[in-house]
Amino acid sequence: MKSFKQLKGLVFPLDRANVDTDAIIPKQFLKSIKRSGFGPYLFDEWRYLDHGEPDMDCSKRPLNKDFLLNQPRYAKAQILLARDNFGCGSSREHAPWAIDGYGFQVIIAPSFADIFFSNCYKNGLLPIAAPAAMVERMLKESLASEAYYLDVNLEAQTVTLPSGDSFGFDITPHRKHCLLNGLDxxxxxxxxxxxxxxxxxxxxxxxxxxxxx
Incomplete structure (x- = not known):
């Protein structure tokens, strides 16, 4: 598992609450347990206009231009910003596999489903529970910006906004140790x-x- 210490990453704002694991990676993609190859199918039913199946060449599929992740400005996003109860639904570990496979390293939301939250740590992702008012602010600022970057420092347990304002986040010493050292x-x-x-x-x-x- 890769280690995580600090990231200054581009934000993708997903202005939705209760994003469940079936939306993150639909059920037809759960046939494989390889942990890899799921990135192209992240948010499959939102990103594409056709029905996705395993082993499809996603480069040839029709894109949903109304879904923000398909906009060029978010092509290299590494921080996923969402609303309450992210990762609800089933306990499928494929959900963090797909998020990681796409290229996201950090997920920020006011709250997470418990099993999804734990599965993120097991797969090298950093889920950050942030105050709802701060998430609201970051969503508004990122949607209004062509390139909105956050500086996430795991060692200091801080997230710094482009304005220079910052907030802290909680993480258990054990989980922090594992992420810093890349230990699953x-x-x-x-x-x-x-x-x-x-x-x-x-x-x-x-x-x-x-x-x-």
Whole structure:
């Protein structure tokens, strides 16, 4: 998993509340568990005018010009800004896979669905719960701007606006440590590989009958 420390990124304003995981990545794309290749299908039913299916060449599909993410000014956005209850619906981990695959690294909203919030950390995304009034301000400013950038500093736990104003955000020490060091659950386990090997040797010696053919 990639590490995250600081990002000055372009904002994509998604002015919607209750964005569920089926909108983030529709159910027909859940057949794969590879964690990769989902970026082109992010917000599939909003971005395209046809029905999406796995393995389609999205470069040839008709775009919905009314959906803001299809505008050239948001092509390299790395920060997703939305309203309340982002990521509600099912527990599918494909949702953060699709967001990460598109190129977003940070999601800011007033509130998140609990399972989606946890799944973001497991996949290297930083979800930030921001005050509703601040989200309202950032949405208005970003929609009125051709290029609206935020500076997200995980070590300082701050988000700085173009005006220079900033706000802090909460994150548990464990999650912060994992993001800063690029550690998912597998990475955390592998840090104890030698201890695990030592335990296995002792376990085999103490109870050899468990390992006999």
């Amino acid at each position: 659950e597998i990475g955390l386990t592998l840090m104890h590989a030698e201890d695990i090997k030592t335990f296995e040797v002792k376990h085999r010696a103490a109870q050899p009958w468990l390992f006999s053919a």
